[in-house]
Amino acid sequence: MKISPDALAAALARETGPDAVSADPALVDRHSVDRQVPKVLCQVFAAEEVGAVLRVCAEAGAAVLPWGGGTLMSLGNIPKRVDVVLKLDRLARxxxxxxxxxxxxxxxxxxxxxxxxxxxxxxxxxxxxxxxxxxxxxxxxxxxxxxxxxxxxxxxxxxxxxxxxxxxxxxxxxxxxxxxxxxxxxxxxxxxxxxxxxxxxxxxxxxxxxxxLPEVAASFVATGAPQRCLDFAKAISNSALLPSALVIAGPENNGDASRAVAWIEGFEEAVARHLRDLTAAAERAGLDPGVLRDAPHDSLWQELGGFGWGSNGILCRLTVPIETIETLVPQLTSESAPGRRAQYVCHYGTGVVWALMEPTTAGLELYGELAAVVRQYRGHSIIVSAPAALKQNLDVWGEPPTTLALMRRIKQQFDPDGILSPGRFVNRL
Ligand SMILES: Cc1cc2nc3c(=O)[nH]c(=O)nc-3n(C[C@H](O)[C@H](O)[C@H](O)COP(=O)(O)OP(=O)(O)OC[C@H]3O[C@@H](n4cnc5c(N)ncnc54)[C@H](O)[C@@H]3O)c2cc1C
Known part of the structure; x- marks a missing residue:
């Protein structure tokens, strides 16, 4: 940075007002990214202020990290520098x-x-x-x-x-x-x-x-042996049924069970018809069926959506062709060595598998193995969150894509001085 943190804070305060800028250690500490503590926190209330803040930062050579709700600041490589955290949550009209x-x-x-x-x-x-x-x-x-x-x-x-x-x-x-x-x-x-x-x-x-807004919504939950859940999900996705989401979560019950969950929404008659057909399909597959509505339906999707959130583990996202899910998922749970086992939430309709493993060398090795399998399937994998110490020596985005040179040129065009979230993106761009 070309100027001191105090001079930077003063220059930002001239643009946004003194109350919008803080270097209070307790406050900046709460806005650390991968343990890197920002020097200044700056809040904006209008889009024009964002322009003014970025101009000041560009002149000062200060690295800026935008911050919305701060719920996913774990995503990305460890930033090269964090000078200013730019808080955007008051830009909310x-x-x-x-x-x-x-x-x-x-x-x-x-x-x-x-x-x-x-x-x-x-x-x-x-x-x-x-x-x-x-x-x-x-x-x-x-x-x-x-x-x-x-x-x-x-x-x-x-x-x-x-x-x-x-x-x-x-x-x-x-x-x-x-x-x-x-x-x-x-x-x-x-x-x-x-x-x-x-x-x-x-x-x-x-x-x-x-x-x-759909008239009604419900969750259909089928519980039982993991392989049966996979077969059930495959049968549903090949049928004329149209759930808005189809997810398998496991392992549960010491690895003996998984849950296949479908989100059904629309007109009451269509939802009722879906639930009837899903119940019949689950019974044919040897699974225990159940239906949730209202608050239990909402909480179930909160739970599935929040999978791995805030945990201390290695949370990764594996994206594979749908037809390879049935071979990938069993590999997550077959414990080849102690600690080499993951919990997962698999989004059957998109081929996205969220996997959570121990924050240990064994967990990281398992991730490496899974990433190699995913590459074989022509998919890709990223680490969405992991303790900073584990992220230190790896690129969370995995092997650079063939489009890296193009990405580099785009970054150079948009941010020639590298002040916007430097180092966080693919290949530490
Ligand atoms: C397991 C899992 C499941 C998820 N499932 C879902 C889902 O089902 N649906 C869904 O929508 N999301 C899902 N998410 C993502 C989740 O919703 C995040 O909370 C959200 O994407 C981040 O919002 P935020 O405002 O907290 O962003 P922040 O954590 O503040 O920022 C996230 C990133 O975006 C950058 N950023 C923030 N605001 C801006 C801006 N205005 N301009 C430029 N850059 C900005 C930040 O620098 C940071 O790099 C999931 C995440 C996980 C880990």
Whole structure:
């Protein structure tokens, strides 16, 4: 950094007001990323302030990490530097809800829960399901691009976002897409920013395609032998049934059992018909069926969505072709050596398997083995969270992709001085 932390704090305070900037040790400590403590915390209340903050940081050569709800700051490589944490949770206005056209625009710091409540006033919703909705912000959800269990039915973040405003490292504000579902063709910058983890710019506003709220929702739960759960999930995904999510979680009961869970929603008659057919299929597969509605249904998906969250273990995401799930999942639980065994939540419809293993050398070895298997299947794997000490010597994104040179050029174009979340992305970009 070209200036002292005090001079940086003073320069930021000139742009945002003194109350928005803090170097209080207790406060900055709570905003550490992989044990790196920021020098200054800066809160913004308007998109224009984001531009001013980034200009000050660029001039000072200060590294900036955007911070939404702070629920997924574990994702990414250990940052090379953390000078300023830029807090965005007060950038939280609903800009427009055009219910007739099923679109809604909000500032990036609004939480998923606040956005959900606003949309629900007109019986609409955004199908993202972060497990801590009262903290996770729309900007953080887009920047992290961890899609939820209902992706098979509603699409992922890149399908749901139709417009975006961002601030670049120069402080310049840019926009991509718009507020209508059908947009003019051209480079879609919003898609580039989704999943960019705060390394290309700061997202300040998002426009989404939203959906009508389903009349009713329920969970179908089938419990029994792990192989039977896999067979059941395969049969359901090959049938005419249309659950919005289909998940297998295990191992349970000392490894003897798993749960296959389907999220069913829509009109009452369609849901009832699904539940009947699922019950029959579960009984044919030799599984114990059950149905949850209302609060137990909500808590079950909170539990599944929050899998591995806040644990001290190694949480990784393995993405594989769906047809390889049945060979991958048993490898997670067959304990080849002590400590080499994972718990998992497998999203059958997207081929995403979340696996949690011990934060030990054995756990890391298991991850290495699984990552090699996943590569064989032409999938990919990342470590989403792990103790900083374990992350020290590894790239959590795995082997660099063939597009690395292109990614490097994009980073260079958007952030030539490397002030935005430096080191966090693939190959420590
Ligand atoms: C096991 C697991 C399951 C999950 N399931 C789901 C799910 O079903 N659905 C779902 O939506 N999410 C899911 N998530 C992700 C979860 O919702 C995160 O809470 C969310 O993505 C992060 O929101 P946040 O505001 O707390 O972001 P933060 O933790 O604050 O930030 C996350 C990253 O984004 C960057 N960032 C934050 N805000 C911005 C911004 N405005 N501009 C640029 N960069 C920014 C940060 O620098 C950081 O790198 C899951 C995560 C895990 C670990």
């Amino acid at each position: 609903l800009v427009e809800h055009d219910d007739a056209n099923l679109t809604a625009t909000a500032e990036a710091g609004i939480t998923a829960a606040a956005f959900r409540n606003l949309l629900a006033e007109r019986r609409q919703f955004l199908p993202v399901d972060p497990s801590r909705p009262t903290e996770a912000t729309l900007g953080g959800i887009a920047a992290a691009n961890i899609n939820g269990p209902r992706r098979p039915l509603y699409g992922g973040m890149r399908d749901l976002v139709i417009g975006m405003k961002m601030v670049l490292a120069t402080g310049e504000q840019v926009k991509a897409g718009g507020k209508v579902v059908k947009n003019v063709a051209g480079y879609d910058l919003a898609k580039l920013f989704i999943g960019s983890l705060g390394t290309l710019g700061v997202i300040t506003e998002l426009t989404f395609r939203v959906s009508p």
